[in-house]
Amino acid sequence: MNTDIVYRALSEQIGEDRLEKNARMAEHTSFLAGGRAAVLVTPGNVRQLRYAMKIIAEEKVPFFIMGNGTNILVRDGGYRGVVVKIGSALSDIIINDRGIEAGAGALLKHIAEKALEKGLTGLEFAAGIPGSAGGAAYMNAGAYDGEMSRVIERVEILKSDGSEIYSLSSDEMGYGYRTSKLMATREVILSVALKLTAGKRDDIALKMDDFNSRRKQKQPQDYPSAGSFFKRPPGNYAGTLIEKAGLRGISVGSAMVSMLHAGFIVNTGGATATDILALMKLVQERVFEHSGIMLEPEVRIIGEQDGFEA
Ligand SMILES: Cc1cc2nc3c(=O)[nH]c(=O)nc-3n(C[C@H](O)[C@H](O)[C@H](O)COP(=O)(O)OP(=O)(O)OC[C@H]3O[C@@H](n4cnc5c(N)ncnc54)[C@H](O)[C@@H]3O)c2cc1C
Known part of the structure; x- marks a missing residue:
């Protein structure tokens, strides 16, 4: 597979300590859920990042750039490409x-x-x-x-x-x-x-304290999440629509619509990406039935439904 070629080239130029094969993306994302990436690289500087992008392009391998992983969900089947993590080096x-x-x-x-x-x-x-x-x-x-x-x-x-x-x-x-x-x-x-x-x-x-205390009051901080799961539809709020459809607290497996803020899907412990995505679909369907509005995820969803061998 081309990811193997990329892995070998990166380990020679960047070093194995900046590389992970078959990386568990649950460990890199705020949802603490999801599948594996065939390769994850965390370049140590811009020169290494440029090299990684060059090799990935030459080998025509799928890639995904990630920052702090707070708005990402990787399907349980994993990502058959290279995740490039922009970490603390930059x-x-x-x-x-x-x-x-x-x-x-x-x-x-x-x-x-x-x-x-x-x-x-x-x-x-x-x-x-x-x-x-x-x-x-x-x-x-x-x-x-x-x-x-x-x-x-x-x-x-x-x-x-x-x-x-x-x-x-x-x-x-x-x-x-x-x-x-x-x-x-x-x-x-x-x-x-x-x-x-x-x-x-x-x-x-004062302003920062005010915003932070409003966040603490209104947003679930006790469970992993990726923030507001859905985009705000024009002239409306996703959380309000979800609440009006009677979905506060509804769950699939260990994924739950937050009791505190219905716009958040939270991982109550060991949720899979499949749980989270099934709950997303359920919320979309019920909200559509109730209001005629189709909610769109804000969270970036990547990866495959079915597993793969890295
Ligand atoms: C508890 C909680 C509260 C949140 N509150 C808010 C909020 O109030 N407002 C809000 O807008 N969001 C909020 N979020 C969502 C999230 O924090 C933001 O979207 C944030 O900007 C994502 O940054 P990240 O570094 O984690 O990006 P990631 O989740 O790693 O990536 C998100 C997207 O950005 C792309 N990306 C990341 N870094 C780069 C890069 N260097 N170059 C190119 N593309 C890149 C990725 O490819 C991906 O598509 C919240 C999330 C959580 C968990």
Whole structure:
């Protein structure tokens, strides 16, 4: 299989310690559920990442870029390709005149903490989102009064065959609600430049505390999840529609619609991706019957239904 060729090339150039064969994706995702990836590589720097993307392109192997794994579900049959994990090696956070520049692997929480420390306002909304800068810039993550598209100045991007690095402004990223044009190009975000403004540290801290306590009150923090499972339908809320269809607390296997926030599907312990996806389908069908609205998952779902030999 071509994944074996890629594995061998990567182990020679990058080292076995940055590689996993038959990787259990439940260990890499916030859902703590799902199948295995044939190969998972965590490059240690941009040069290694470029090499990995080049080899993957040359061998025409399917690939998936992941950040912190907080918006991903891998089907139980596993992923027959290479998962490229943008980990802590690309997580520098640099303060400059115009704001903050963060490596794709930097966690939003850490960037928001740095912004607070330096008295920069604009990123308070993101402090409680558990993703990386790259994942958030790709998804156009948002909460409360903010969205990544409004604080991003430029995104540094690597072409998916590793050949070229270029940058796009926020306007050029084709942002919409939880979408960006990278969903079609499948390129890799290397870093994100954020435009923030000077503010009062006390006000920033107060706003972050307020958002975080609202999150604690309204969102299930006691069970693994991938956040809101469904996108917000125009003019409505997924959680409200699910609740109105009488689905709060409904479960399939160990996957359950959260009692606290019906927009979340949670893993109550040992849920499989099959449980989660069957519950997703059930919720979609019942909500459609009840309201005529078809909910679309926000969570990125990858992999195969049936198993494979890595
Ligand atoms: C408890 C909880 C609360 C949440 N609350 C919110 C919320 O309030 N608002 C919100 O918007 N989301 C929320 N989320 C979802 C999630 O945290 C965000 O979507 C986040 O931006 C995903 O970042 P990540 O690094 O985990 O990306 P991943 O889950 O690893 O990947 C998500 C997508 O981004 C792509 N991607 C990741 N990194 C890169 C990269 N460097 N280059 C190119 N593509 C990349 C992946 O291919 C994938 O398609 C929540 C999740 C949890 C578990």
